[in-house]
Amino acid sequence: MAEETTTAAPEATDAPEAAEESIEGPKGPIDPDFEPEIIVFGCHYCAYAAADLAGSMRLNYPTNVRMVKLPCTGKLEIIHLLKALEAGADGVYAAGCLEGECHYLKGNLWARKRVEYTKTLLAEMGMDPARIEMFNLSSAEGPRFAEIANEFTERIKKLGPSPVKHGKKAAAKEGTPA
């Protein structure tokens, strides 16, 4: 069987900072009181263990992230990402094993494809694709888990509240200081 080729997306951490003029409309300055709600779909074998390690190491990371444990990010479906956003999450990310290290061989590669595809759906809906992301880390990377949580939370703070919560206009207004 021919080996499947996978186009690896650029490292998520290299994603550009949220633009001031986003697909969602003009953004005001960052609201210091805005605490985003972020859902993480984490793999049992890496991200979940890394989060556990981060806790054992007494590392700080934002309380904004809420994790849903999956047996493998290969279980992540497009609908899970969309349902989280529909329910009002400001950002969603998947955290799977390092590429080539998936316990089920290719689950994390499938997850990346699904996340990348869902980004195109978000763009179609007028929502910033940066609200979802795919990260890879190993179970030994507690500090990396905390770093990703910090980075992503900062990214979503810059993007402002999800336009789903109160509509685009309200979201833009929320981003503007009174």
Add this chain to the structure above:
Amino acid sequence: MITAERKPFEEILELLEGHDKVLVAGCETCVAVCLTGGEKEAEILSTELGIKAKEDGRELATESISAIRQCEWEYLDAIAEKVAEYPVVISMACGIGIQSMAERFPEKLVLPAVNTNMLGMPQEHAVWLERCGACGDCVLGETGGICPIVRCSKSLLNGPCGGSHDGLCEVTGPDNEEIPCAWQLIHDKLNEQGRQDLLLKVTEPKDWSKSNSGGPRTMVKEEAKPV
């Protein structure tokens, strides 16, 4: 199988403009297998519509359902209760399913969410190739099992033409992809089979009245009709 592709989201939004109660109806047969309009895809579209409505500050009641086959009355009956709750149904079935839905529920506005494109074969996972033109008069017996109607860009019955070079057609696909010359494939296959004599046979003009060119077709099996 019948294959279809989802319409662009923008076009779907245009079709649904002004409607605030929409049922997304998937079909669990061909369009589910080609990953376009099954239960999963119907739920995705319904969720996307819900997100978009919330973004725009619009009220929209939407959910999804899927029929085992949208092209058969009994399977439409099975979803009738849910369809009754919505004035508008956007169907993700092939054109046959969409029309069956519209005919079974005449009081509903039934709209298409997909473009039905071909009778295709899954060459590999997530890749479909057109393999049949439903011409109503199959010639595969004389062409080594390779259909010149849909696989030759000119649907030639006595090929190849002068546009065949190095086994490729002079025409390229919509994404500039190379198309193998169907008549090169037919020649190669018939040579392999030792049936070169078929290549010397001049095929008479085809009776296209058996295809859709003769108007919409009806197939009746008298022996199987209920008594």
